[in-house]
Amino acid sequence: MTKLGNSLRLTLTSWRGTRFSRRLRTWVDVRSWRDRGPLRRGRLPLVLLVAAALAAVTAAASGVVAPAPGLQLAQGGHWVASPSLGAVVHVNGSARRVDAQAAVPGIEPGSQVVQGDTSGYVVGRSRIVEFGKSSLSVERTLTPPTGERPVGVEAPGGPYLVYREAGRVVRLGDPPATIPAGGALGEPITTSDGTLWLHRVDSGVLCRLAAGADRISCPAVAPAGHTGALTVVGERPVFVDTTADTLSRVADHGLGRPTPIGVDIPPTARVAPVDVGGRVAILDPAGRRMRMVDASGLETNRSGAAPITVALPDGAYSAPSVTGSSVVLLDLDRNAVLTYNSAGEQQRAIPVPPEAGEPTLSRGEDERVYVDGAEGRHVLVVDPDGAVGLVPVVGDGRRVPSGTPVSPSSVPDPGPRSPTPGPRSPSPGPPTAERPRGDGPASPRRTPPEPRSIPASPPGMPANLRAAAQGGDLRVTWSAAAANGAAVSGYRVTWTPAAGGTARSATRPGSARSMTITGLTRGTAYRITVAAQNSAGRGSPATVRATVPPPPRSVTVSRGSDTTYEDRCEEPDCAYFRIVLRGFSPNTDYHIKPDSSRWPDFNSGATRRTDSRGNLTFEDFPFDSVGSYVWVTVDGVQSNRYLWSAG
Structure with a gap:
């Protein structure tokens, strides 16, 4: 062997x-x-x-090397990009060690790596570099369809890059293909047969891309105006409806029968890509909790066991992921990896080594979860049982010869480094005979060279970038960027709607560590970047996404225009209800039911549709009983009680 x-x-x-x-x-x-x-x-x-x-x-x-026909094997381990090494490094997940690397010059900061059967791909914002997994050398460079950071998916038939904001899927391989998806997308999922499932967030259409296919098909659609996300339960795709709070199988003929979840799931919820022990992990960021939802009702068409609620400390969290029998969360405020079992019991809480920028969490095709440092200096490996192990990638920062298996322990310690030495002092010992003088010229006396100044370079990436909603604004905070030889003179803050739109920016002084962004659209996700600048230029930006939550739902009733309705309702007592709805789902039909203290159920109500922002104002329901209280109820929300008076 x-x-x-x-x-x-x-x-x-x-x-x-x-x-x-x-x-x-x-x-x-x-x-x-x-x-x-x-x-x-x-x-x-x-x-x-x-x-x-x-x-x-x-x-x-x-010497017979033909592979067994039809045998499909999971891609093992995980590749990580290390700009400081100028290389991609392979982490053996089961052994928790680095076992190979390939030189890839000019890696863009923040690049991710996805792998297929024979090649790996270093995915940056301006280029995609393919390298051979057997040759460990660069083979070609591709141009991405947009500068957006995609979601990388490793699956049979792929790997895939899902550009959610642009609504495009890139299938890497030979040949690569760019496949339009028809609109902005939610988080993608894959089933075990290699099918990529997509959710068009604007229309609710649920689509699939089979392994090796060049176009998508869309067998199902969510109810109009409903929000939600996809997950996998028992090897089959499931739609989590966060408006109706239900689970539904996605079948060839459409959505299956909905199964109630049993608790309110907000539209901002983040859903794990696959179940664990028959439960689906759903993160509720605003409620500071994670729900473990029993999905067994999908088989019986009845509600499952009551959801398990896991309380979380205040802070920001990544979307939950799953490895084996464990749920994995990334606590971005405390820079820690948290793991839980299917009963919601915490297994591990492991700190992430500090690096500039935000760590990223990904699920490999070997079903382990990998947490990459933002600078590619380390990887945390989360095993199926929730155990977490650290794998250093860079070691002491020295380059290791490319094309050979390496491990951090194999990199020698160079010891303290110093400028080029001058003349060495003689070693202590017995005196030696005087050197005879020759006829040639005397050797010049060596003097230490004067130290050379290192030119300044653009600053490093700002660390610990965070964005949190404060009402209708976003509060952005960051830590100081490395100066790199010249004082940081300012920070450039840029924000753009995640689904596309006009970018806006502002500059803060070099001493600033925060900024409040105002004038934002509620319910809209924004991509925010912060880049430091000094006399040598502007450094690499740190990036974060944040959403300004929609305003709370409210219904207000007051007296509207005077009217006469048949012969039973006459001015000045008779007038319409004036009804104002705010913060409801956009472009959605709602039934408005009026009531009064004197004449209960005097009107069966009416159905009206909200506008694109979820608002509605209208007048209806003639009423004339002066001295009575009136109100309306919309989707469980009751308005104020208004005392009716003559006009």
């Missing part, structure tokens, strides 16, 4: 879980077989899977 070297590394890993077939994965790293055809992941019985793996080893030893 030693002769195989890096040609073959085979690891069979059996994972605990109720769906054993989903937990079984095989990883084969076939670096010298790159042109023989990709190995793919499949759902074979255990005996056949072991037999196929043994056949692969036998074939390698005998």
